[in-house]
Each structure stands twice: as structure tokens, then as C-alpha cells.
Amino acid sequence: MTGLYNQRVDANVVVLGTDNVGKSALIFRFLTRRFIGEYGDTESLYTHNVVVEGREQTLNIWDAPYSQDLSPVSLTCEKRVQWADGFVLVYSICDRASFNAVPRLIQTIKSNKDILGYEKIPIVIVGNKRDLHHRRTVLSEEGRLLALSADCQFYEVSAAENYHSVLVVFHGLVDRIRESRMSVKKLAGIKGIVKSMSAVFARRRTDSL
Ligand code: GDP
Ligand code: MG
DSSP, X not given: OOOTXXXXXXXXXXXEOSTTSSHHHHHHHHHHSOOOSOOOOOOEEEEEEEEETTEEEEEEEEEOOXXXXXXXXXXXHHHHHHHOSEEEEEEEXXXXXXXXXXXXXXXXXXXXXXXXXXXXXXXXXXXXXXXXXXXXXXXXXXXXXXXXXXXXXXXXXXXTTOHXXXXXXXXXXXXXXXXXXXXXXXXXXXXXXHHHXXXXXXXXXXXXX
């Protein structure tokens, strides 16, 4: 593969989190710049072209309803995780239970994703409904700390009030996906070198016998 930097690359993104945290609102805001209030709860797949740092990229975004059977053995979960190149994990800052569900999602992703070759799995944690700060039950610091400990990015946003912060979330994830692809390539390169070196040594050994 040549020129990953300049090539137009598809990336698959799945948005996960418990019900009612604003997953659909976030996606809708990103795609249309608008907030409409009610979104229904059908599972949807969207395709959207973005330009990040001058590069055009096609994003496939999966709006996944929350299922209790998101355990590591669940096939649907495994399928979602395998399909995705990047993850947006959403909780609501006024719903502690939604925040408590995030570590399990991270664990599910890490145990289902083939992490060989990944320095980091591109995961963004998003605390939504920032406009409802008077009803806040999860501190910003808690979100930040969780992200730090799990090696993820973190943002607090309001899908209801602000387009720009939502844009930053998706652009941040696209950046991370690109970085992870470059590190996979680098690692593949190193593995290639190690392989050819071991071939040389193996040959030398047989030569000296
Ligand atoms: P989902 O179940 O995670 O997809 O959540 P939805 O996108 O359907 O949103 C659930 C409810 O939260 C809806 O009534 C939205 O209008 C509302 N909501 C979503 N984002 C925000 C936000 O940033 N602020 C406020 N105040 N309400 C929001
Ligand atoms: Mg929804």
C-alpha cells in the first residue's frame, strides 16, 4: 500500500453508550449541524464525507442501540467491534449509571478487538448534555481520569447547544484512526525486517553446519 497519507480512506465508527445519553443527537448534529430533540431508537448506518486537515475521508457511522447483552461473548457485539476502526463512547453528565457503563464498554472493545499491531485502539469518551450542568452527577475530572487510565481521548459536549464541540469529537477520532493505521504499518514494517533478519540468520546457521 502506498501513500496512506494522501489516499482517501474509509473509516468505520461505532457510537456506543446506554439509552438516552444522546448518541443519535450527537450523530445527527455532526451530520446536519442541527438538533431536533427526538430521534427514535432505530439502529442506523450513515455515510458522511469529511475533510480533516485537508484530507477527504468517508466515515461510516453506526448508531448502535444499547443492548444489555453487550458482554464479550455476544456475537453482535463482536461484529460491531470487529467492523469498527474507531469508537465513540457516550454517557450523560447527569446520568451516573451511563458513566458507570463506560468501563465495561472499553473492556468489551479491548477484549474483542484484535489488538495485535495496535499501539492504541482509537476510542473517544464523550460526556454529553453539558448544558444541563445544574443536574450534573458526573464531574469532568471523573471523565478525564477514566480516559487517562484507559488511554482514550475525552471531551465534554452538548449536542443540544453546540455544533463545534461535536465536530471536534469526530475529527479527534479521525486523527486517532489515522495514527493507529500508521502505527500498524510501522509495526508491519518492523515485523518484515525481523522476519528477513531471522531468515538471514537461519541461513547462516545452516551454512555453518
Ligand atoms: P440515545 O438513546 O443515546 O440515542 O439518545 P437520543 O439522541 O435519542 O437523546 C435522548 C434524549 O436526550 C432526547 O430527548 C434528546 O433531545 C436529549 N439530548 C440529547 N443530547 C442532549 C444534550 O446535549 N442536552 C440536552 N439537554 N438534551 C439532550
Ligand atoms: Mg438513539
